[in-house]
Amino acid sequence: MAFLLKFISRGTRMAAPFRRNCNGLAGPLVLSKEVREAKAENKPIVALESTIISHGMPYPHNLTTALEVENIIRQRGAIPATIAILNGQLTVGLTEDELRYLAQAKGVVKVSRRDIAPVVAAKLDGATTVAGTIIAAELADIPVFVTGGIGGVHRYGETTMDISADLTELSRNKTLVVCSGVKSILDIGRTLEYLETQGVCVCSFGESDDFPAFYTMKSGHRAPHRVPDALHAARLLHSSRLLQLGSGILVAVPLPQEHAMDEKIIEDAINCALEASREKGINGKEVTPFVLSAVASATHGVSLDANIALVKNNAKVGADIAVEFKKLNNKHMSDKKLNVTHTVIRREFHTSCHVRASEGCKGKDDVPLFTLDKHAKGDVLVIGGANVDQVYRLAEHKIQQTLEHSILRCIENKNLKITSTTFYGPK
Structure with missing residues (x-):
């Protein structure tokens, strides 16, 4: 009853995505049993992307990492919700069997905003990027999303205009995204400038103001803001929602020191991979998975180990933020109920x-x-x-x-x- 009343108080906006039409067909969003139960019990939920499974890592590392990341989130008191499109159905929260399928399936489409409707209409399988996952998280009312690194302005973007849709979605939606900064293969400086233009709040996490660069702890750029811990990040998210700013928050978490790579080694590997992609005529959304794979080969798997380590670390931070935000939100709702008794009706x-x-x-x-x-x-x-x-x-x-x-x-x-x-x- 409390769950029902919560949705009544929010109006029909949140209930609409989960309805079925008169023909019994599912709506645009399907929630797993675990996610449905978490919502009913008012538990914190953390959204996870699926491109990292289908395009970011080779099998079986992708499956092992996905399962371990979900377990880390559960151990810290939150519920994981990996998001993907399966047979044309946008799904929030994958079962273990669905994760296994996605980790080995061929022809899975990399899905950003522009791709969601075509993939759903054609009843295909799709793995959501940061942008695609943010859209689904907003529909499912999941405020915290964890990923490895976001997309951004590509190198030479001033001439190619190759700019990731991740940045635009961060400006359109209220989601807090936990990542390890912008992928090192991109132009980090121009990406930060673009995020500022779009009104996205960018914060470093921890003791340093340095903005991380995925494989390394420093990018040579400073974040505009800093949150020292999960509680401060949750307060930031809570304040942003109370103010109805309507734009997202990026919390950049440096990967642990023991897994950080040498900046020169990784930069040389990235430059070689980018040159190879240009020679092969690879462009658009295929550049990132190609370069990541080439860098992993060039570093003899060290970059893959760093990628796995940073995703797990981000999962810990994201789960802690989701738990703290749920506490703040519950207290806020409780205070609002108490204040009703003093309101003149x-x-x-x-x-x-x-x-x-x-x-x-x-x-x-x-x-x-x-x-x-x-x-x-x-x-x-x-x-x-x-x-x-x-x-x-x-x-x-x-x-x-x-x-x-x-x-x-x-x-x-x-x-x-x-x-x-x-x-x-x-x-």
């Missing part, structure tokens, strides 16, 4: 009563019992668009005497006080 009588209470009606039998002040205190709760009208017509003298007598008895029994013809409830 006023109701307005039907306009016909107000008309008949004019000066010209004085002394007539059909004058209502209410004064010209048609406002009165009362505990009236209206859900939706209900209208409550009360019209009193007293034409017979005896009926009026009987009604007045009954009202006086009610006042006496309920310890009500009457002043002139205005009634006040029990004190």
